[in-house]
Amino acid sequence: DSGVTQTPKHLITATGQRVTLRCSPRSGDLSVYWYQQSLDQGLQFLIQYYNGEERAKGNILERFSAQQFPDLHSELNLSSLELGDSALYFCASSVEDSSNEKLFFGSGTQLSVL
């Protein structure tokens, strides 16, 4: 158990819909990262927050947004869903915002868009 909690574990929805994925980092970790993993794909970095502020953006679509709340949990909002958004979404956390930080991953949310 990494200490990072993601909910829900599975999500099935239809095209055009909007969903919210939730992540609680390890106790004491200030950084939260979101990654997307599609079939046969690696881990695509989406966005990072540190202590409530956005720190880095990766290949995140405009239809996607995220935030980190004062209690440090984070939510990833996916809207106007398309079939191609079906993927495994991981949240990871680290103590600080340093390039030497190792990441602790949650178990992921499997999103299926039908």
Next chain:
Amino acid sequence: GQQVMQIPQYQHVQEGEDFTTYCNSSTTLSNIQWYKQRPGGHPVFLIQLVKSGEVKKQKRLTFQFGEAKKNSSLHITATQTTDVGTYFCAGNQYGNKLVFGAGTILRVKS
């Protein structure tokens, strides 16, 4: 932008054979990390290499960081069925965020 290439994409070995995955970056890295993702699981941190030419061992796993800090390798000696999974390298250019390679899927036939 920074890219991290990882080969091979897939390898199927007989139990007891050795396995190596290679990671190459287009730019000099400040450090490189390795993660393992078991089938149906999430990535788990294995190790971090920071110094040029660094070699670290974890039981049957040997990790190397190239002299130029642009490449790295993970070698598993005498694979076991418990080694199955996807191995990712992740590197970052100084000051930038971790970039993951596409991963190498390892299957071990008993």
